[in-house]
Amino acid sequence: MAENTAVPAVQLVFDYDKCCGCRICEVVCSIKHFGEFNPELSRIRVYDFYHGLIQVPSSCWGCRSRWAGEEAFCIEACPVPEALSWYQGDKRLNVPVVNEELCTQCLMCVDACQAKAMRVNPRTGFPMVCDRCGGDPECVKACPTGAVEGYIVPMDMARFYGSDSPEQVAEKMKNHMFYPWKGLEDWRD
């Protein structure tokens, strides 16, 4: 859906090199949206790989598939028309929004999201996704290392920020950053 190209987008950008796995983003996200602290209620999660070697933060990017002029994975997967659609209130936010009146909780969107950014609210069972805190993301403000950054970029730039799965990111990081890592149990002769 490329009709928004003139509108700049508030974009979350992850600098994986910098993420230290402190999960403060999860803390502030759940406190902001639910008033309590529980990572399960957070829309941003930090995935851990190789038992503490690599951390990958992940949340909604606004989706890579838009680059090709296609619909986002989650919206494309949604079987109910209008249950999941691009947020129309503030177009800068560039996020999908769940219409809980129409949603049937089939969770097809959760399976479709490569970045694992579509999460399930354990209280209601509805999918939940980053809303950019209305344009001023808490996680960006709280990140101690600057791994989660907020950018206001033109929409046609925003499409470039891809959505790899955390596993794909970890695989890339392992090969690039920890070169020449020999793999698990590297101490064995």
Add this chain to the structure above:
Amino acid sequence: MTFKGGYWGKFLDVDLTTRSIKEVELDDEFARKFLGGVSFGNKILYDRTPAGTDPLSPENIIMWMMGPLNGTSFHGQKMFVIFKSPLTGNLGFCKHGGGIAWELKFAGWDGVIVTGQAESPVYIYIKDDHAEIRDASRIWGKDTMATGVMIREEVGDEFTKVSCCGPAGENMVRFASVMGELGKAGARTGGGAVMGSKNLKALAVRGTQTVPLANPEKYNELATKLRNTLMQVPFPGLKRWGTCTYTGSASNCKNFLLSCWPEVQRACSAEAQEKMFWVRDFSCPGCPSVCFRRGVIRQGPFTGRVGESSEYDTSLLGLSCGVTDLFGFLNNVGLCDKLGLDGTSTGSVIAWAMECYEKGILTKEDLDGLELTWGNTLAMDKLIKKIAFREGVGDLLAEGTKIASQKIGKDSENCAMQIKGLEMAAWDPRGFPLSESFRPGALAGTAIGYATASRGGDHITDQNCNQDATGTCVFAAGQMAGVNVSEQMVSLIKLATGWEGYSLEEYNTITERLWTLRRLFNVREGMGRKDDILPQRHYTLPISYGARKGMVVSREEFEKELDKFYEARGWDKAGIPTKERLKSLGLDNMA
């Protein structure tokens, strides 16, 4: 009475012999008296194990304990592991960071108590209220990093966190560590060996619940405020290099024969590690003081091994062993983490062996043909693996310096830098005041603090009992500039638990109560004034170099100061807590 918050009010009690799992209640009075974390563990260990329990027998207990501030948004979450130490025969406990300190509290438990001995290798898996004992024969023998990866694959949940022992623990090396995530070691006093003796490979936990708090809005507000204070620390030290910052000031060089060794200290410094080894940072959950480093070895015989940059105390593997080869040093640090060895004790044991080798007490034949000269990192790499798997000479060294030197004899006891069996940390008490005052914090690193430490050769832990009891990290709290830590901790505890009239005084009493409780445990094991002593070297061998040249610890003054210390603690001249003192601390039902 039920809890308003901060605690779930239940422990998980696992008996591996009978494979029974039950719930044990935690009452409010007990919680208020001991607060949590290491303190709960010390008390339960005292109550449940009779005197003279063999640490490696099924009767020993190993506990993972939570404090009232665990599982909350306050930063610096630590997991406390408490057991009777196979290295010292006294009280043993250690702490490690990592996500499991959040996860176990989210799962709805204030702690896990493990007794008995499994017939075959097992691990304990907890998913919220559900707990089970699972077969671990597939992961038995794997290193600590692979264990975490394999368990997570097996349970099929990417957020599961693991606390495990490595091959060293399985082989019951007396200074084997309990490991959280890579580099997050509950290193000291041999918790891994206790796990190994129980055939327990790991504790794997996943929790999804919100921890109840008496006043969540205000609590989160205060925690956020304190976190922001920590984020604005002007001093870059711990944030940039972790405790490795202080490696330059670590004074345990060449097994305490030197207090300064410039070329070694330069080679193993934090700056060198940052330049040559560093890849990325890592921190404990919720903490903006990012004090762990990950890196990869980029050249030399160990190319391709990943690991963690050294901590202050694991710098013994470099400074104490005279290593001038940075990558060799970092390989050995990483190797200790992966095999589940305590880097501090391993460094000290190897330094002891190196000194014995230099003096001719141990020969090349004794060492299976290893040329154990100062700074030979290739030989150290082989020796660490031998220790972890108890092969050849490693079987002797795996007993720790105290037992090993008693077996070898020939004056090697004087080369063993241990107190109560635990190898000394990287701090040299010579040339510093014996004790600045008897206030808990001021004793850290002093001769009195060292000699009276309940674990043994430990320069800091006893001084932070009340912080430990809350389940949070003393470094993260101590760094908050312009914040009175104790007062803020009391506010946090009040907001979390909703206790009426919880005061600073009550909070500070935890330290005194815990010191006396730990003392009681050690006295019951036959420890006394005779064990509150530094190694002979500190009394006789003057510092040879630098500003503190010529200094020793004066034996007479030390004994005088020790008397004063006992008096300040309310203990008698033999170092045994008096009846009146026990009564005033509310420990009077304990002998």
